[in-house]
Amino acid sequence: MKHHYLTIALISACLTSPMAMADAKKDADMLKLASTSGCMTCHGIEAGKPGPDGMKPIGPAWVEVAKQYKGKPGASEFLTRVVLEGSNPYSSHWKGKVSGLSMPPNAVAITEGNARLLVNWILAL
Template identity: 60%
Template structure:
């Protein structure tokens, strides 16, 4: 009888614990983004206006997640963009945002933290 109840009990435990873990991870990543200055230009949700109601400075992270879904190189490439910045001549979001390029952020965030943040962002579209 005990073995029969163990599997459903474990399944229920994981079903209840997973959302709590996800919420804690979301909170942790939002805090990291805010303390690193990321939220000055980026929001999570699509449609967040920029300063004075203009186009946002940087793309919404849900849009980034959708755009790079299935791209095996996205984590490494976007982490590099966070650390080194981007070129205004190679803008991936031209016409959609008001910012021309992303400044380098190596002074604001450690590479390991940037990689965790990018990984979280890439998972937003799931």
């Protein structure tokens, strides 16, 4: 029984540690940035969420993006460019998985620095 109390105490300590609270604040900050930049119009965090009218989602879920680019060199730089400049509808590897044809350029909605922060956060999901 003591073991269960120790486990609960350790979990509680981890959840209330400054590091966990810092991560929660970063998550909240990144979600706010994504919302104010219009990202959440097409993207969600979790896979399996339907898009408008029950269709496929407009853009890929960020956990899917993180999985697709995990461990790939240059992923952060590439995705930051995609966010700012848009993507090519003819070479999309999301074809058939999403209802959107391509990512529109977003340089008017988000700065390069903020796009890089958001992309790095997404890749860490």
